[in-house]
Amino acid sequence: MTARNVLRNIKLSAAAAACAGACQLASAATIGLMAPLSGPIAIVGQDQVDGFMLAVEQLGGKLGGQPANILKEDDQLKPEIGGQIVRKFIDKDRVDAIVGLSFSNVMMASLPRIAESGTVAIATNAGPSPVAGAGCKANVFSMAWQNDGAAEAMGKYTQDKGIKKVYLMAPNYQAGKDMLTGFKRYFKGEIVEEVYTQVNQPDYSAELAQLQAAKPDAVFVFYPGGMGVNFVKQMAQAGLMTKIPLYSVFTVDGTTLPALRDAAVGSVSGAMWDAALDTPENKKFVADFEAKYKRTPSEYAATAYDAANVLNIALGKAKPGDSKAFAVAVKAAGNEVKSVRGPFAFNNNNLPIQNYYAFESVKGSNGITSKLLATPLPKHVDAYHAQCALK
Template identity: 70%
Template sequence: MSTRTYLPYIACAAALCVAQARADVKIGFSAPLSGPVAAVGQDQYDGFLLGLESVGGKLGGQVTTVLREDDQLKPELGNQITRKFIDRDKVDAMVGLGFSNVLMASLPRIAESGTVAIATNAGPSPLAGAGCLPNVFSTAWQNDGTAEAMGKYAQDTGFKRVYLMAPNYQAGKDYIAGFKRHYKGQVLDEVYTQVNQPDYAAEIAQLQAAGADAVFVFYPGGMGVNFVKQFSQAGLGKKLPLLSAFTVDGTTLPALRDAALGTISGAMWDVALTTPGNAEFVATFAKKFGRTPSHYAAVGYDAARLLDIAVRKVHGKTADKAAFAAAVKAAGTELKSVRGPFRFNTNNMPVQNYYAFQTVKDGEKFGVKLLGTPLSQHQDVYVAQCGAK
């Protein structure tokens, strides 16, 4: 575990001073920080720290400590970390909370405690619907959203026969369901693979034989690197349009390079957006961390700035958990997100745009271009199942 305490700018040559002081606000951050999807967690954490730095290193003007833990993409470990944050560390809010399977394992204790929890990489359908909670938010997405955008893109583009693939866990099922919600053509097959599976040769052989017009996949982190490289090595990269969600992004593109060219991704953010503040965020992140940010970093950045607004609304008095949760909800309408339009819906999931981006190459540099906005200020379909909170 690492702990960071931020103090205001004093005589530190415009750098953040670090001291061992008791914080007025304590944040527990957890994410997968090791293993095949470590880059996903690291970008969320770095984005959150940059967001904190952008508000002077203090949330709502209060001295802030950030505790960090690695959930290793293990639900049982994520649950242990959540209990530690709540019961021992007495955090004011938790951020990150891992993949959907990890978040779902932690929900009972989060619900019981009333502690504010902000997911920066998950929006599982049970939490968006009847299982919604007044103290649990996602600044990322409801899981289906990016897949719904790709389903609509596939429908609008005229693909008649599509093949679907995802890992076999809650988010994978949500993404497949989301794609089918807006795609009205023929689904040739939907294949669920093991989480963190390294070899997709058998599945790619089945895909080749299916006769699809396009394939849609959801493979985040290292899973995406392995799948896309093997897809390209099989000679499919130039033959079969590859649509994806969280497969080709800022965390995987440096490893994929030419293998990713031409792929089309659904996302709520990318560097190609010309939204207010986005160019500054991208440049500052790249300068500080030496790499291009991903949408995970953008979500982490927004989460810190959202908490800054919320802590200020309660004048630093975060002990009243219900009031603090209400402040987080209200802060969503004031947040100037780098992604563009943003607010929390009744179920505390984002209402936001979902864009389509294509991977391109300019000289030796790889990047993306914006193709369009399949879904504007989109609301998930589960919100009707959530009562007013």
């Protein structure tokens, strides 16, 4: 063998060795998972992470047959932090998809860079009205809900129950406004008062005094995570739970019930999912989640679990290097996934078509559980999709 051939073989071997690492990395599916993992709302983010990772584990650590590389980041429920994380995911980590996207305020702050990049993004806890309507994007999906949806179900349920006067409360940000808008869309009685409080406000004594003085037939609230724990506990301590029926969304759920316990009994919640849903997919999901994490999952875990399974289907059909083709594959996967919530599909605006249920918190032999009362809005389509130019 000549010296030239020896040198050529050494170069080829070095190239092959370099490719071995690089090619293996290229064949992996890299997912950026962003959620609030600190502060009073951390349980909402942790449930999303745990639901997503449970699905990945069940899929053998792979998505679409490729090893899954999951990068987790804490946005701290701060739009500026979320924006930095999204830029890092896209520009430095070059992720194939972003999942989570936190709360609506964080998602909206991150949206311009996501839309510009074409990177597929799947929200598991947000569906702000601008994204559902004229601001829809072909690469932006919500596996969760359009924000108004669960509140619309509660508006429909209270209307059907013949309730005449309702007092409304929510935190002062995009999702809070969307929730109360949704409730008013279906409730045709009198709105006694519409109160917006600070995000992460810990004390509601002044607001509860105003609520009691107003003497409504019922109160409807949206207070997720720690906010919900504080609000419901303080309402119970004030003796109002037996005087003013409580209807809510994302307030009494799997993340808050362990802390609320008896304080939640009798409250009615609107949701697209609950551990009480009696389907084979949901029974398995709940059992597996409880076995692994030693707690009951919430709707945030359910949406993230479904998101992982949608990505698994999509990555089996299209490689994310072509962002447009990958977005088309994600949308098609929404029609194929066996969702734990029952019926599911992506609408033209990439937000869900799904059932919205009414659940009551009841005390049973195994503690506080949920009882399915009704399905006020079956296979519900959001109010904004006609404003979206996507097909």
